Amino acid sequence: MATRTTAGTAASMTAADEAAASAAVVAGRGDGRFAGFVRVSIALQTAGIFFQAVTAGTALTSEVGSTLHDLGSKGMYAMSMLYLLAAILAWRPGGGPGRPALFATGFLLLGTLQVVMGVNHVMAVHLPLGVLMFGLSLLDLGRVVLQRMRPTAEAAA
Secondary structure, X not given: OOOOOOXXXXXXXXXXXXXXXXXXXXXXXXXXXXXXXXXXXXXXXXXHHHHHHHHHHHHXXXXXXXXXXXXXXXXXXXXXXXXXXXXXXXXXXXXOOOHXXXXXXXXXXXXXXXXXXXHOOOHHHHHXXXXXXXXXXXXXXHHHHHHHHOOOHHHHO
16 A cells, blocks of 8 residues: 655655654764763763862862862863863764753853852852752753663654
């Protein structure tokens, strides 16, 4: 039994297939070359922010804690730049959606503000911003992990 489709129906199915493929690439499914890089960079960024939270308390009480917090800030900032690089590579040459690149840009901007507030000892902004960044990074990591675990449309069919 043959079925006929109109050109408009075929085009809309193609666009939906492309959108699903783009989401699959970023979520770690499909053939995205940089999907694993995005996942690892988000995990490293989240771990860097968590390290900052741990060393924040010790920075107030000891010189060693202050040094660790200072070194951690540089590492966290580097992880945010790595996440931006991974998101851009997954987007442009990888063919994935651009939304993760926007998320990564936001994290880098928040990280810049966080560093400036920390250097200037504006703790009324520095501490809540750190909590916000950790929460957002954890949510972004959860989004990627959950998307990877969610079955694809092909597997459900």
